[in-house]
Amino acid sequence: MMLFDFKILFPAVLLLWIIGALIFYIFKNKKIKNIGLVIISAGILYIFSLIVYMWVNLERPPLRTLGETRLWYALLVPIVGMVLYFRWKMKWIISYSVFLASVFVLISYSSPENFDKALMPALQSIWFVPHVIVYMFAYSILSVTMLIALKGLLMLAKNKFDENLMITADNIVYVGFAFLTFGLLFGAFWAKEAWGHYWTWDPKETWAFITWLFYLIYIHLRYNHKENVKPALWVLALAFIFLLVCWFGVNYLPSTQTSVHTYSS
Amino acid sequence: MKTNRKIGYPLSFVIALALFLVGLLIELFSSHKGIYLPKWPINIIILVVFIVYIIALNHFWNSDLKKWFSSIKSTVGAITIYSVLVLVMGFITQNDENASNLVRNLGLAHINRSWYFLLISAYLLIILGFVILKRIKNIFKFRNFAFFLNHFGIWLVIATASVGSADLQRITLPIFESQTSKFAYENDSTLIELPFSIQLNDFYINNFNPNVIFFNHHSREILNEPSVNYSADSANSFSYENWNVEILKIIPDAVMIDNEFFKSDTSITQFAAFVKVSNNNQSNNVWISSGNYSAPSTVAVLDDNIAISLSLPQEKEYTSIITITNDDGTKIENLTVQVNNPYKNLGYDIYQQGFDNINGQEISILEIVKDPWLPVVYVGLIMLTIGSLMLFWLGKKR
Ligand code: HEM
Numbered sequence: 049m050m051l052f053d054f055k056i057l058f059p060a061v062l063l064l065w066i067i068g069a070l071i072f073y074i075f076k077n078k079k080i081k082n083i084g085l086v087i088i089s090a091g092i093l094y095i096f097s098l099i100v101y102m103w104v105n106l107e108r109p110p111l112r113t114l115g116e117t118r119l120w121y122a123l124l125v126p127i128v129g130m131v132l133y134f135r136w137k138m139k140w141i142i143s144y145s146v147f148l149a150s151v152f153v154l155i156s157y158s159s160p161e162n163f164d165k166a167l168m169p170a171l172q173s174i175w176f177v178p179h180v181i182v183y184m185f186a187y188s189i190l191s192v193t194m195l196i197a198l199k200g201l202l203m204l205a206k207n208k209f210d211e212n213l214m215i216t217a218d219n220i221v222y223v224g225f226a227f228l229t230f231g232l233l234f235g236a237f238w239a240k241e242a243w244g245h246y247w248t249w250d251p252k253e254t255w256a257f258i259t260w261l262f263y264l265i266y267i268h269l270r271y272n273h274k275e276n277v278k279p280a281l282w283v284l285a286l287a288f289i290f291l292l293v294c295w296f297g298v299n300y301l302p303s304t305q306t307s308v309h310t311y312s313s
Numbered sequence: 314m315k316t317n318r319k320i321g322y323p324l325s326f327v328i329a330l331a332l333f334l335v336g337l338l339i340e341l342f343s344s345h346k347g348i349y350l351p352k353w354p355i356n357i358i359i360l361v362v363f364i365v366y367i368i369a370l371n372h373f374w375n376s377d378l379k380k381w382f383s384s385i386k387s388t389v390g391a392i393t394i395y396s397v398l399v400l401v402m403g404f405i406t407q408n409d410e411n412a413s414n415l416v417r418n419l420g421l422a423h424i425n426r427s428w429y430f431l432l433i434s435a436y437l438l439i440i441l442g443f444v445i446l447k448r449i450k451n452i453f454k455f456r457n458f459a460f461f462l463n464h465f466g467i468w469l470v471i472a473t474a475s476v477g478s479a480d481l482q483r484i485t486l487p488i489f490e491s492q493t494s495k496f497a498y499e500n501d502s503t504l505i506e507l508p509f510s511i512q513l514n515d516f517y518i519n520n521f522n523p524n525v526i527f528f529n530h531h532s533r534e535i536l537n538e539p540s541v542n543y544s545a546d547s548a549n550s551f552s553y554e555n556w557n558v559e560i561l562k563i564i565p566d567a568v569m570i571d572n573e574f575f576k577s578d579t580s581i582t583q584f585a586a587f588v589k590v591s592n593n594n595q596s597n598n599v600w601i602s603s604g605n606y607s608a609p610s611t612v613a614v615l616d617d618n619i620a621i622s623l624s625l626p627q628e629k630e631y632t633s634i635i636t637i638t639n640d641d642g643t644k645i646e647n648l649t650v651q652v653n654n655p656y657k658n659l660g661y662d663i664y665q666q667g668f669d670n671i672n673g674q675e676i677s678i679l680e681i682v683k684d685p686w687l688p689v690v691y692v693g694l695i696m697l698t699i700g701s702l703m704l705f706w707l708g709k710k711r
Contacts, residue, residue, distance in 0.1 A: 106541055164541050166521045166627035169652035169665075218709045226705035233698050242653050244483060244664050244682040246690070247474065249425055254403045261396040268388050270709075293403075301404070 058157040064091035175238030186227035197284040255294035262287035325390025336429025347426030367442035383443035462700030469693030477686025520626035530620040
């Protein structure tokens, strides 16, 4: 179908998001601002319908390859951005999330993938969809904390730190961390069904655990200890780097040549 | 603890690092093979003693230092060192036969079985134990209950998964069709007798339909992007440049006789498709096939440059149909075992692990797993799941 041709879809989405974001930031009037958000939502809806279309067409959930998870990320990041905007009135979050999602759309545009139906037996499980979607949610939410970490470290360097930033970070980390925990646990339950054991210290598992542990350190550093701002911000930045390693980098690490979890070739 | 405010964090790291160094020393002077914890019933005794030790220590020890041990400060040092060890595990290939001597002697090739990992884990569990006992008094407050689920959950998981790993049995059982087997090797070394025998009645593989490939028959370069659009499904049709291809008939398990394909029951088959290829001036019906390890694929040349063929099919599922006979004589007939669909019998889980092909004869590889500690570990995992759900709901307290 023409409507779902990536060569048309991706520029269209990018255009919608740029126009939407511009309207959102240029105009002061609340109603006009909301029109900007509606236009951005149209782009989100477009990606959503693409995912549904692929799901139907491939006869399997489009969650197998990195390229496919990128689409979910491009879907979820702006949604998370909107929720955070309405919850905490963070205006910058809109531009940030739209920008991040656009990068992912651009990557998909410039390196199109082959989509085939094949879904190896290990992936044919009731855990597959919840496991990956929960992770994509966690990644989308936690990517916001990366920016907060950078912003915070910059503010510290300039000696004008705003405590509110940490409150936002804490809230987002709690939500993202809960999803990260679900992802890890669903993965364990699934591994038991598919490979006979819930935990084998496979490189992908190990890196997921590392990511989880560093957000855990952040939560404990921040608990009742307001003075720990600087180490907490560093841990936050580091944790997100580990998250990226877990998601993309694992395929390239020497320690992972034996991983059972790399499905994209 | 006012006097300790300054040294609180440094102390936390000093203690954790000291423990790590002690562990490293032991590791250096040990066998370099890693620790194998004792099996049942020694491991349960160790666990009970450990729990009693934590509770007693918590009860009888009353000092500022003890308070510090159940605080965030000691926690941060302990979790950080633990995390760094896991991080190293993420970079260095574990259980690598080719690891250098240095890596091996430092225990870096088997970190999760090293002395320092054991010591740091035990230390983490002691702190965590103190923390849980500190907060357990008001456990029926919602927030404290969430706290309990998360912390006792992770305590259970780490403690019982480590101690229980000694009792985990993973046995590989390769089996031919109509063969019956009661013995199997664990880790290729110890022969294990199972309390039941398994007979393989049938084994079969289902594949996804392959994709049609257009390629240049001089350079062998693939021209189309093999994707769902070119799937060799019955009645599917598609085009490349001026060529149109229509799938007339498919035979997933075919053999070639006199340049034609027929359905076959033998195990050396290939995927074949009868297709109509046409352009503006001509139309032909031809066979193409995917080939297999003993036969090349069948190619149809369309013009001076372009030819078509089929890609190798990818596996959709493999299925073993087995009959189990328990030692007491009870029989369970014709069960289906597939990947993601194991079968439970007498405390053993029977998995479809893979398959192999020896001299054209298919061999199904089953894995048989016994993990008596699984229920306790799962209690911990489920506590963590519910605890995280509550955490998500509660958010951070202000
Ligand atoms: C791995 C070992 C762990 C240790 C040693 C540890 C230790 C601690 C300590 C000492 C506190 C402060 C409690 C107090 O002073 O009353 C705390 C709080 C907290 N911990 Fe942990 N913890 C661990 C694991 C976890 C895990 C796995 C989670 C979440 C899944 C978690 C989530 C929390 C939360 C959310 C708090 C804040 C308490 C609250 O909001 O009520 N911790 N932890």
